[in-house]
Amino acid sequence: MQIRWLEANEARFADYARLFPELGVNDPLPAPAEWLANMGPDLVFLELDGAVVGYGYAQALASSGYVRHVVIGPQARGKGLGRELMHELRRRLAARGCSSWQLNVKLDNVPAIALYRSLGMEPDFRTWVLRVPAPAGLPLPASPTLRCSEPPASSDATLEREFDVPSGLLARHRAKPATRLLLFERDGSPIALAPFDPHFPGCFPFRLRDPACSRAVLEQLLAFVPVDRAYLQLVLERDEPSARLLLSSGASLVFEIQHLQGPLHA
Numbered sequence: 001m002q003i004r005w006l007e008a009n010e011a012r013f014a015d016y017a018r019l020f021p022e023l024g025v026n027d028p029l030p031a032p033a034e035w036l037a038n039m040g041p042d043l044v045f046l047e048l049d050g051a052v053v054g055y056g057y058a059q060a061l062a063s064s065g066y067v068r069h070v071v072i073g074p075q076a077r078g079k080g081l082g083r084e085l086m087h088e089l090r091r092r093l094a095a096r097g098c099s100s101w102q103l104n105v106k107l108d109n110v111p112a113i114a115l116y117r118s119l120g121m122e123p124d125f126r127t128w129v130l131r132v133p134a135p136a137g138l139p140l141p142a143s144p145t146l147r148c149s150e151p152p153a154s155s156d157a158t159l160e161r162e163f164d165v166p167s168g169l170l171a172r173h174r175a176k177p178a179t180r181l182l183l184f185e186r187d188g189s190p191i192a193l194a195p196f197d198p199h200f201p202g203c204f205p206f207r208l209r210d211p212a213c214s215r216a217v218l219e220q221l222l223a224f225v226p227v228d229r230a231y232l233q234l235v236l237e238r239d240e241p242s243a244r245l246l247l248s249s250g251a252s253l254v255f256e257i258q259h260l261q262g263p264l265h266a
């Protein structure tokens with residue numbers, strides 16, 4: 001059993017396109033050039049005896065590594081390769097200065113949760129991935145008028161503290177040319193933060209401090225959804241009150257996930 005670690009290049013997009021659906025997240029595939037530019041430096045492919053059987057995608061943020069994808073193809077599972085892949089991601093994140101790592105996993109993904117816990121990760125919060133129909137939106141109660149702006153990069157550290165976003169994540173969003181970072185305020189107080197990526201189209205993470213303001217926020221976000229797309233996807237971390245309000249108003253639940261985190265060298 002000979003393992004080789006391969007970097008991303010345009011020819012490897014076919015492997016990504018074959019393996020990515022194993023995550024079961026139902027997100028659209030990007031165009032190859034966009035994929036390579038946005039994700040390439042954070043991808044690693046696992047080649048076993050000459051065939052690519054898996055890949056990992058992990059972003060080194062300020063001090064924490066955010067593991068975004070971990071995939072071993074169906075035929076190659078159960079042989080220790082998922083664990084090898086996590087060890088490789090750990091090596092790569094440590095080499096880029098991270099001291100902790102984190103990820104999201106579906107609540108019913110028993111193999112993945114067992115793997116991550118065996119590496120020292122622990123559950124910390126729940127996340128809801130929702131879709132709001134576009135352009136119609138949801139029949140939400142009227143909400144106060146908000147000011148929407150696109151704050152400069154110099155305010156990222158303040159916004160990350162204010163909205164409890166992992167340090168360095170907003171810079172990652174800004175590096176994608178099509179992403180817009182939107183801040184919603186009421187009388188000068190921050191109410192919501194939405195890094196909007198038209199590819200999904202949606203916001204990860206979507207922070208809404210006051211569910212009573214959801215209508216005004218969603219109406220403005222829906223205006224950014226491309227006309228050929230039927231939904232706005234929102235990732236609400238920790239925020240059960242907003243998730244419940246949007247679900248009870250007709251948003252659809254894509255899935256509920258568990259966030260796990262731990263020290264890189266457990």
Ligand SMILES: CC(C)(COP(=O)(O)OP(=O)(O)OC[C@H]1O[C@@H](n2cnc3c(N)ncnc32)[C@H](O)[C@@H]1OP(=O)(O)O)[C@@H](O)C(=O)NCCC(=O)NCCS
Pocket residue numbers: 022023069070071072073076077078079080081082083084104105106109110111112114115118
């Ligand atoms: C999760 C995944 C990466 C595991 O890969 P794998 O190569 O099968 O895993 P390994 O053989 O290295 O096993 C590593 C550990 O995972 C856990 N595990 C693997 N298969 C399992 C199963 N069927 N049931 C329970 N635990 C299991 C065990 O803890 C195992 O450690 P052990 O063998 O020491 O008991 C793989 O199932 C996969 O790609 N699934 C589809 C995509 C996905 O869900 N990715 C995770 C997204 S968060």
